[in-house]
Amino acid sequence: MKIFNSYTNKKEEFKPIEPGKCGIYVCGPTVYNYVHIGNTRPMIVFDVLRRTLEYLGYDVTFVSNYTDVDDKIIKKAKEEGVSEKELTEKYIKAYEDVRDGLNIEKPTFTPRVTQTMDKIIAFIADLIDKGYAYEADGDVYFRVPKIDDYGTLSGIKVDDLVNGASQRTATADDAKKESPLDFALWKKTDEGIQFDSPWSKGRPGWHTECVVMINDIFGRGNIDIHGGGHDLKFPHHENEIAQSEAFSHTHLANYWVHNQMININGEKMSKSLGNVLWAKDLLAQLGTNVYKWLMLSTHYRNPLNFTDDVLANVKKEVSKVENVVRQASLYLVTHKVPAADYDKATVDHMVDALSDDLNTSLALTEILDQVKVVNSVMRVKDKDDAKIATAYATLMKMQDVMGFAFKGVEMSDEDIDLYNKWQALKKEKNFEEADKLRATLTERGIL
Secondary structure (H helix, E strand, O other): OEEEEOOOOEEEEOOOOOOOEEEEEEOOOEOOOOOEHHHHHHHHHHHHHHHHHHHOOOEEEEEEOEEOOOHHHHHHHHHHOOOHHHHHHHHHHHHHHHHHHOOOOOOOEOOEHHHOHHHHHHHHHHHHHOOOEEEEOOEEEEOHHHOOOOOOOOOOOHHHHHHHHHHOOOOHHHHHOOOOOOEEEEEEOOOOOOEOOOOOOEEEOHHHHHHHHHHHHHOOOEEEEEEEEHHHHHHHHHHHHHHHHHHHOOOEEEEEEEEOOEEEOOEEOOOOOOOOOEHHHHHHHHOHHHHHHHHHOOOOOOOEEEOHHHHHHHHHHHHHHHHHHHHHHHHHHHOOOOOOOOOHHHHHHHHHHHOEOOOHHHHHHHHHHHHHHHHHHHHOOOOOHHHHHHHHHHHHHHHHHHOOOOOOOOOOHHHHHHHHHHHHHHHOOOHHHHHHHHHHHHHOOOO
């Protein structure tokens, strides 16, 4: 398994901390609104990574958090006239509905910031004791200049950050800081939800939360893979690394993996342009398989450009898979062919593509090649039931590794009898009765 490591900026062979096991942490949503399609790209990408590792035999612990304390949450709760807890529960449920609708495996753990508060406060206190953080009028800040390699992940130079800070308008918070680069670990506030701490009533800074949850769940200051969108590289992930270096002398993860953003007709998706697409709406419109095929048609490290032409092509490719799955499963069910094992060599070949830094576009091509195989064994006049069953099982295993949700036809004994009767009527050229049965079979979802 080879993964592109954003920290070293090169593709590397994956070597787990503990043989046979893999720990993955992916930054989850700040739950103050519905998720847009850009939020679902990391959901889908890292689900494929997880499924690939599981196919390769790894025991994967997959963690994705909910940020349920944030200024945006306070503002939105006021707008909707509900408590912050009511708001976050609403949007966590909406997020999980999208996740389930996309056929994404549930995380092993989904920690929430509000449930980790004592550990966050203890973590900040430890950084103060070690001299990496300081209190100023109830706020707590991290001393960025104490981290020698700050900026390595994002490629940002400290001098450029200092110069940039000097050119912007100073704020009240800047006056409290020892350096303009220092970021908040704890914020004193009298607005919204607050928690008691040794420094003030307030809430934690965003950059601290993930580090603490990783340490808490994995029980150590270093994991195998930390993932998220490219937009999180700086400052969020850079600041996570800085705190981890101060706390446990690690870079928090051995492999940092980032997916690129989504464009709509060549333009960045943004509220100001009015081109934001909500995931729940697009999922309802396209269905699971078209949505995911679209997301996986472009390599995760490249921007995905959403256009009508791209979508039309994706729909054609998905329909090829859907048609052959339906036809083959219908044959196998109505002829009562026993289930077969998949051809491991064929699935392994597809997984080889995924093992090369998640080459999903090549993996999709492998699926389409298997569609041709199923079609070829189905078109033979003297059909070989065993070959059809194996080819079909192989295709279904391939799509499962990718996380799709193609489903074969499911029929009761009564359905099978009706189907066979319909076929017999067609052979007898009794088209009037055949059409009546066809209508019944269509109504039952068989045809």
